[in-house]
Amino acid sequence: MMRTKRGWFAFPYMIWMALFVVIPIVIMLVYSLTVPVETAEGEVLRGSLENFTGMTQYLSVFGRSFWLALIATVICLAIGYPVAYLMSREGPGFQRVVMALIMLPMWMNFLLRTYSWMAILENNGLLNQLFQKLGVIALYNRLTGSDIDHFQMIRTSGAVVLGMVYNYLPFMILPIYTVLTKLDRRLIEAAEDLGANASTVFRRVTLPLSVSGVVSGVTMVFVPAVSTFALSRLLGGGTQMMLGDLIENQFLGGAYNPHLGAAISMVMMVIVVICMLVMNHFGDGEGEAVML
Amino acid sequence: MSKELIRLKDVSQTFDDGVTVLKDINIYFNDREFLTLLGPSGCGKTTLLRIIGGFQTPTAGEVYFDGEKINNVPPYKRQVNTVFQKYALFPHLNVYENVAFGLRIPREETGPNGKAVKVKLPRAEIDARVREMLEVVSLKGFEHRSIASLSGGQQQRVAIARALVNRPKVLLLDEPLGALDKRLRKDMQQELKRIQQRLGITFINVTHDQEEALAMSDTVVVMNEGVVQQIGTPEDIYNEPKNAFVADFIGESNIVDGIMRADRVVEIFNRRFPCLDAGFEKDEPVDVVIRPEDVDIVPEAEGQLRGVVTSVTFKGVHYDTIVDFYGFKWLIETTDYCPVDSRIGIKIDPDGIHVMKKSKYSGLYGDYSSYSEEYDEINDPTLLEAEEERADDED
Incomplete structure (x- = not known):
């Protein structure tokens, strides 16, 4: 019914998508499948797969990126689900406060938030000073027989994961919270009526019916986490190179090779899409699973 | 008359906003009886049903089941099952699993050494009981259908089967026919009566439809403004109204x-x-x-x-x-x-x-x-x- 009548309403969006999504992907595809060759007439592009075959040396970066993103996603889920669950069950006052706490950091710039984490995690940062004052470090030294004057927190993979969790947690909480508040309370009463205690109600009704929210949340955390780049440099101190950094390096950095960069981006995209397809399959395909 | 099963003694219910929906309700329900709570919207009949189901604790008064006080017994420990208004079927489960839901939950029983043990029903028994109940409500062959694909009348039957399969002593029905069209409603009235007689358990039905109440019930309880106005057989209520x-x-x-x-x-x-x-x-x-x-x-x-x-x-x-x-x-x-x-x-x-x-x-x-x-x-x-x-x- 609506399809034919106001179809032209979608034109601006379609043009936008073509200009900024489809065409760039095509350009990247072309870049990834070619290499520059010096000839008599200057530099020309020649079709080749060597960008992809040469990528094997970066397997460890791929591995680290997906591994850290996975850990961050799992932690986000472990923290986010209970928070969303509590919010959906408590009164509106509690909901407002928690929602404000979740949203507040999101109003600040991503880099600012990350810099403040640096200040906290620094070797002589806030947290280490606090540990010093409280004698935690001395206690640790006595217990383990070691001799350190600070905990190494910055420039570790843990710091990168922490940064991801901090930045992406709201994207886990909100979709789960939305699904849980929409959950029909009578279904829970029906389950209780049929003999289910609180934990059974959760396991057999609440959880299965919130899967679509979980899928959305996981997608919205995992996808940006995989391709994250500033975080790993700022909090990982360059020791934790991730895909985002690698790609950035190919386009802007010292290792200038946009063809390789395009190829890495394509591979990353394909892997992410596959992950999402698998996830959406678990979510029954229904619900508000977000792809991009 | 058969023996008394549920008794409400001086039950009152006041909500947080100070609204009193039930005032000093004294009423008893006999075993194997089809009883209808009848009254206009907001008369407190649904609240009364929720108190019996355990979803609401009365602000005052006592609820007895088989002589035992059950005010604070949670719903999942009561021998009562409910057919909810608009059915509240589980959308993520098919017809079979909806009906089997209650049977798959392990029951707490007292073991040989006096300790509470969880007992799971064997798969074969669950299967037999689910199939038997689907037959009672005339839904044989619908086992693997999804809830969303059923008509209102069929969903209603699933809801009844899901409640009855647990063999409760009492079935509570909260406006069970309200969402059905007139024709279907008449059929389901007969059907409910037939099921109740076949299984021989107590049905407590809530409705605002006087015709339905007269057609189905052994006993009708007329309520208004949180007070019981009259209790009696349909004939009594019609021929000898109290006020x-x-x-x-x-x-x-x-x-x-x-x-x-x-x-x-x-x-x-x-x-x-x-x-x-x-x-x-x-x-x-x-x-x-x-x-x-x-x-x-x-x-x-x-x-x-x-x-x-x-x-x-x-x-x-x-x-x-x-x-x-x-x-x-x-x-x-x-x-x-x-x-x-x-x-x-x-x-x-x-x-x-x-x-x-x-x-x-x-x-x-x-x-x-x-x-x-x-x-x-x-x-x-x-x-x-x-x-x-x-x-x-x-x-």
Whole structure:
């Protein structure tokens, strides 16, 4: 019914998508499948797969990126689900406060938030000073027989994961919270009526019916986490190179090779899409699973 | 009568916002009985049901089940199952799994050493019971259908099967037929009655539909404003209403002021009518109920009362005729057609007159002066539904 009548309403969006999504992907595809060759007439592009075959040396970066993103996603889920669950069950006052706490950091710039984490995690940062004052470090030294004057927190993979969790947690909480508040309370009463205690109600009704929210949340955390780049440099101190950094390096950095960069981006995209397809399959395909 | 199963003693319920929905309810439910809680929206009937189901703890009073106080027993430990309004079926499970839901939950039983142990029903027994129950509700072959693919009537049957498969002692039904169309509702009334008789357990049904209550129940409890107005068999409730509210709510009634001049003699509009009621004070003011079908139309000269026809509506079997007697309008159901503005007389047999004590509802009901509007309201399902929603919100 609506399809034919106001179809032209979608034109601006379609043009936008073509200009900024489809065409760039095509350009990247072309870049990834070619290499520059010096000839008599200057530099020309020649079709080749060597960008992809040469990528094997970066397997460890791929591995680290997906591994850290996975850990961050799992932690986000472990923290986010209970928070969303509590919010959906408590009164509106509690909901407002928690929602404000979740949203507040999101109003600040991503880099600012990350810099403040640096200040906290620094070797002589806030947290280490606090540990010093409280004698935690001395206690640790006595217990383990070691001799350190600070905990190494910055420039570790843990710091990168922490940064991801901090930045992406709201994207886990909100979709789960939305699904849980929409959950029909009578279904829970029906389950209780049929003999289910609180934990059974959760396991057999609440959880299965919130899967679509979980899928959305996981997608919205995992996808940006995989391709994250500033975080790993700022909090990982360059020791934790991730895909985002690698790609950035190919386009802007010292290792200038946009063809390789395009190829890495394509591979990353394909892997992410596959992950999402698998996830959406678990979510029954229904619900508000977000792809991009 | 069989033995008593549930008793509510002085039960009151006041919500956080200070609204009292139940006031000192004293009522008992017998085993194997089909009982209906009947009343208009917001009369507290659903709240009463939720108290029995364990979803609400009464602010005062006690609830006994089989002689044991169960005020604080959570729903999942009660031998009571509920068919919810709009069914509340699990959308993520198919028909079979919905019905099997309760059976798959391990039950706590006392083991040989006196310790509580979790007992799981064997798969074969679950399967047998689910299939048996699907047969009872005529849903054989629907096992693997998804809930969303079922019609309203089929969902209703799944909800009934899901509750009954646990073999509860009591089945609570919260407006079970409210979402069905009229035809289906009639069929399901028969069906529910049949199931109840076949399984031999107690059904407690909540409805605002008086016809449904009369058709299905062994006992009807009429409620209004959180107070029980009358308890009795459908015949009692219809023939011997206790007050003007009950008389008006169950069926159509003309309710007029009268005075008991003596036993079995009541005066209406300054004329004495023989009746069957006795035991009132001499000259006590009373409410008199005259059902529209108990009035005979006769030529004006022969009538006990004389009036003018003000409106006639053809209803198929009979005409709804509104007659003005001295400014008070009566509804008369008659097969004789009397044109508007004709003058007629009426006769009422002694058994067509029912005398009631005066109550706080006296004078509020039973006048058909605003008949047409009232009728439209009853016939307009959207209005009723809107009222329902409001009542739900209040609950």
